[in-house]
Amino acid sequence: MERTLVILKPDCVQRRLIGRVIQRFEDKGFTISGMKLMRIPRDLAEKHYAVHRDKPFYAGLLKHVTSGPVVLLVLQGSRCIEVVRTLMGQTFGYEASPGTIRGDLGLSRTLNLVHGSDSAESASAEISLYFADDELQDQETAGTEWIQKDDEV
């Protein structure tokens, strides 16, 4: 089963949007297989965002994601990496489409509420950055087969 890492960033936590954002992922049909509240230490954030090290927004991004507690989620379900990105919307709140998390709930570039892994490789690297294997549950939630059933057969 495919898995992805989602972070509800400090702005999401501060704005008390945790429940509403998680609800969207549950409503879509994903199962939560890992969840924790923590403040990301600087060294972990540097590893996570290493690919953006040379970007002009890197310093601000690191400052934001380490500024307060975040909720870390591992979601599992059919095509979850791609579908979670679709639910999140475009990177900047002011460009993201209505109906998406970022499009409905924000206007900022850096404070854009959520992170979601962008590929299978980054999903597995990011999950192991924040979760030990025994912190993840394998059990599917009830009804999963009806939510994800493929219509190819």
Ligand code: IDP
């Ligand atoms: P993504 O989160 O949609 O995958 P990335 O390009 O990977 O977007 O950028 C990582 C994070 O860095 C974004 O979610 C956002 O918080 C921040 N960011 C990206 N580009 C900018 C920018 O041009 N200005 C300010 N912050 C940015």
Ligand code: MG
């Ligand atoms: Mg990204």
